[in-house]
Amino acid sequence: xxxxxxxxxxxxxxxxxxATMNCSYKTSINNxxxxxQNSGRGLVHLILIRSNEREKxxxxxxxTLDTSKKSSSLLxxxxxxxxxxxxxxxxxxxxxxxxxxxxxxxRLSIRP
Amino acid sequence: xxxxxxxxxxxxxxMTNKKSLKCEQHMxxxxxxxxxxKAKKPPELMFVYSYEKLSINESVPSRFSPECPNxxxxxxxxxxxxxxxxxxxxxxxSQTDRTYEQYFGPGTRLTxx
Numbered sequence: 001x002x003x004x005x006x007x008x009x010x011x012x013x014x015x016x017x018x019a020t021m022n023c024s025y026k027t028s029i030n031n032x033x034x035x036x037q038n039s040g041r042g043l044v045h046l047i048l049i050r051s052n053e054r055e056k057x058x059x060x061x062x063x064t065l066d067t068s069k070k071s072s073s074l075l076x077x078x079x080x081x082x083x084x085x086x087x088x089x090x091x092x093x094x095x096x097x098x099x100x101x102x103x104x105x106x107r108l109s110i111r112p
Numbered sequence: 113x114x115x116x117x118x119x120x121x122x123x124x125x126x127m128t129n130k131k132s133l134k135c136e137q138h139m140x141x142x143x144x145x146x147x148x149x150k151a152k153k154p155p156e157l158m159f160v161y162s163y164e165k166l167s168i169n170e171s172v173p174s175r176f177s178p179e180c181p182n183x184x185x186x187x188x189x190x191x192x193x194x195x196x197x198x199x200x201x202x203x204x205x206s207q208t209d210r211t212y213e214q215y216f217g218p219g220t221r222l223t224x225x
Contacts, residue, residue: 030212031212033212033213035216040200040219040221041218041219042116042202042204042216042217042218042219043155043202043214043216044216045213045214045215048212048213088154088155092212098143098145098160098162098167098206098209098210099157099160099168100157100212100214101157102154102155102156103154104153104154105152105153105154107152
């Protein structure tokens with residue numbers, strides 16, 4: 001069963017705008033990751049945030065984690081056409097690092 | 113080299129065929145994974161190999177048979193598949209099975225007719 005649920009399922013914004021995606025999960029985690037997948041391709045690791053961290057930045061990406069609410073958000077600032085992709089959160093428990101479970105994903109479309 | 117390669121890119125097979133998917137990485141990673149992804153769904157873990165030994169099998173039907181001949185190669189042997197097995201099959205690797213960041217290959221698009 002899926003650990004994470006993401007919303008929105010789909011998001012369409014104008015180029016240059018910011019995009020925010022949210023992920024909720026059900027059980028205690030060691031860390032949470034975000035991956036990007038271009039249509040029909042493999043996944044690319046974007047960022048990992050540990051359970052004792054609240055916020056992390058990487059370039060135009062900002063990730064927050066609220067373990068009390070079991071939720072995370074991914075903010076992409078100043079979006080570009082190349083950001084069009086599906087974005088998945090993925091969680092891992094302390095007991096099983098290799099068994100990451102992906103959320104349902106958000107399909108992001110950037111309009112030129 | 114930070115690349116995971118997969119062959120073939122596309123595969124069409126009948127329900128009585130036997131075929132194999134191949135995955136290769138030269139990053140020195142000791143954990144390798146097979147995932148299955150249906151359209152508009154997240155990847156679902158099938159198998160995990162750690163140091164060439166099968167460590168996780170997510171109750172995958174026996175018509176899927178994984179093999180890890182060495183630390184760089186991972187195969188998935190397919191036999192007597194069903195049309196519902198049509199999907200994108202993704203291979204991934206990580207430094208060890210205690211490392212969280214996984215590197216994915218581009219996938220093999222499998223169609224079972």
